[in-house]
Amino acid sequence: MIMGALCDFCGEQRPTIYCRSDAASLCLSCDRNVHSANTLSQRHMRTLLCDRCASQPAAVRCLEENTSLCQNCDWNGHAATSLAAGHLRQTINCYSGCPSSEELARIWSFDFDAPSAAAEPNCEEGISMMSINDSGVSNHCGAQQDSSLLDMANTSLISDPHTREKLNTGDEMNLRPLPTHQPAQSVSMAPKVPCVTDDDMFNDGSIYENFCVDDAGLTFENYEELFGTPHIQTEQLFDDAGIDSYFGMKEMPAADCNELKPAQPECSNAVSADSSLCVPARQAISSISLSFSALTGESNAGDHQDCGVSPLLLTGEPPWLPGPEGSIASGSRGSALSRYMEKKKRRKFDKKIRYASRKARADVRKRVKGRFVKAGEAYDYDPLNDTRSY
DNA sequence: CCTGTATTGAAGACCACACTCGTTC
DNA sequence: TAGAACGAGTGTGGTCTTCAATACA
Numbered sequence: 022m023i024m025g026a027l028c029d030f031c032g033e034q035r036p037t038i039y040c041r042s043d044a045a046s047l048c049l050s051c052d053r054n055v056h057s058a059n060t061l062s063q064r065h066m067r068t069l070l071c072d073r074c075a076s077q078p079a080a081v082r083c084l085e086e087n088t089s090l091c092q093n094c095d096w097n098g099h100a101a102t103s104l105a106a107g108h109l110r111q112t113i114n115c116y117s118g119c120p121s122s123e124e125l126a127r128i129w130s131f132d133f134d135a136p137s138a139a140a141e142p143n144c145e146e147g148i149s150m151m152s153i154n155d156s157g158v159s160n161h162c163g164a165q166q167d168s169s170l171l172d173m174a175n176t177s178l179i180s181d182p183h184t185r186e187k188l189n190t191g192d193e194m195n196l197r198p199l200p201t202h203q204p205a206q207s208v209s210m211a212p213k214v215p216c217v218t219d220d221d222m223f224n225d226g227s228i229y230e231n232f233c234v235d236d237a238g239l240t241f242e243n244y245e246e247l248f249g250t251p252h253i254q255t256e257q258l259f260d261d262a263g264i265d266s267y268f269g270m271k272e273m274p275a276a277d278c279n280e281l282k283p284a285q286p287e288c289s290n291a292v293s294a295d296s297s298l299c300v301p302a303r304q305a306i307s308s309i310s311l312s313f314s315a316l317t318g319e320s321n322a323g324d325h326q327d328c329g330v331s332p333l334l335l336t337g338e339p340p341w342l343p344g345p346e347g348s349i350a351s352g353s354r355g356s357a358l359s360r361y362m363e364k365k366k367r368r369k370f371d372k373k374i375r376y377a378s379r380k381a382r383a384d385v386r387k388r389v390k391g392r393f394v395k396a397g398e399a400y401d402y403d404p405l406n407d408t409r410s411y
Numbered sequence: 412c413c414t415g416t417a418t419t420g421a422a423g424a425c426c427a428c429a430c431t432c433g434t435t436c
Numbered sequence: 437t438a439g440a441a442c443g444a445g446t447g448t449g450g451t452c453t454t455c456a457a458t459a460c461a
Contacts, residue, residue, distance in 0.1 A: 376447065382429060383448035391451025392426035418459075424452085431446075436439105 029377035039070040039078040041115070043384065045377045046070050055381050057119045065384075066115040073098070081110045089113055 028034045034048030040056070043065060047055065056065055069079040069089040077091035083099070085108040090098060099105050116125065374380050387394050 374448085376430070379429065379446090379448045381448090383427095383450095386427070386449080388426080388450060390426095391449075392424095393428075393449085395427060414461105416459100416461085418457100420457080421455090423454080426450100427448100429447095431444105433442105433444085435442080 029381070036070055036075070038067050040065050040067045041078060043374070043377065043380055045374070045380065046075065053119055055384065056117075063118045066117050068115045069113050078115075079113050082113050084109045084111055 028036045028048040028051050029043075029045040034050065036046035036048050038047045038049060038052040039045075040047060040052070043055070047067075052067060056063055056067070069082075071077045071079045071091035071094055072088040073090055073094040077093065079089035080092045081095050082089045083095075083105070085105070095110070099108055099110065383393075387396065
């Protein structure tokens with residue numbers, strides 16, 4: 022975690038949650054406050070914040086080092102050439118709504134003991150209740166049972182073959198990562214593993230129904246309390262590999278990229294079809310633990326960047342592009358690095374939020390037919406209800 | 412090929428209000 | 437010169453409206 026980074030909302034606490042919809046880093050308290058404000062904000066998909074860069078949503082959690090990493094940091098830190106390449110890693114799933122601390126821990130399959138959280142009232146009066154039992158998620162208001170939450174949690178340990186077996190046999194609860202060293206690379210090569218993508222969740226609409234509002238504050242306030250370990254400094258994780266790790270591998274001509282695809286089907290399998298990307302040698306030697314679609318369920322470039330996927334994969338012109346000899350001269354390596362940094366600077370996302378606080382306010386502000394209304398005015402408009410007030 | 416109608420998608424307007432920034436004292 | 441006070445302008449998101457482009461008879 023980058024020191025000095027503060028919650029975008031309160032500006033006081035250290036952020037641990039990344040809200041993709043808000044493009045904001047929030048502490049747990051503000052995450053709950055902001056996303057329990059109304060039914061719309063409850064839909065925001067959130068995940069952990071990358072411990073290393075503190076600016077991207079975490080995609081995987083290194084079980085060896087107890088750190089959450091975005092795709093970029095994961096690649097950098099677990100490059101095949103590094104000692105950490107064999108670290109067992111676990112995908113980190115998004116959540117929405119307002120789950121309790123215990124449920125969060127369950128979503129991420131982390132060992133978390135929070136008796137106070139278990140006793141915490143989960144829902145507010147008048148809003149559908151949710152509970153989790155052995156048979157899945159139930160909605161007290163009569164909504165269809167939906168196992169999306171547990172699916173997300175259960176698919177977390179996809180790098181563990183024992184876990185995979187458990188998943189397939191329906192043994193869903195109390196999954197714990199086995200302390201074995203296995204590269205997460207195997208994950209991307211395991212198409213049989215059930216993987217709930219954002220698309221899946223949104224398409225069936227179930228993700229919206231499983232959570233409820235809870236005005237009570239979370240019983241844990243910081244990262245240490247949730248995960249039981251302090252943040253591990255970047256220096257402890259990586260040997261200053263940084264972006265250089267991108268360029269320490271054998272290069273491959275871009276022109277050959279497409280031509281190689283048929284000969285390397287695993288490449289296109291690992292990368293989701295919708296991304297239509299070619300990931301050369303990097304794919305084979307590194308540990309990509311997620312398909313892109315599994316990360317975001319979206320396919321535009323901005324979102325891939327948002328979820329931590331290197332822009333190198335999006336440009337079709339990665340810096341490990343080859344010289345004729347197929348190896349990097351020191352000069353071309355430098356130029357490749359500079360080109361990469363330049364492209365990174367020029368990266369543009371779909372929408373840039375200049376003031377996170379204003380966005381947070383707008384998210385919780387009352388509306389009628391999409392328009393803001395005065396705070397004191399009668400408010401009987403429910404966007405999820407057909408009977409509207411005109 | 413031209414015309415009229417229906418459909419689709421994109422762009423902009425609208426709203427309240429916290430916040431930013433420049434000006435004045 | 438520094439700080440406070442003030443006011444004008446900005447930015448934020450969901451929904452609706454408008455209009456251009458396209459498809460079809």
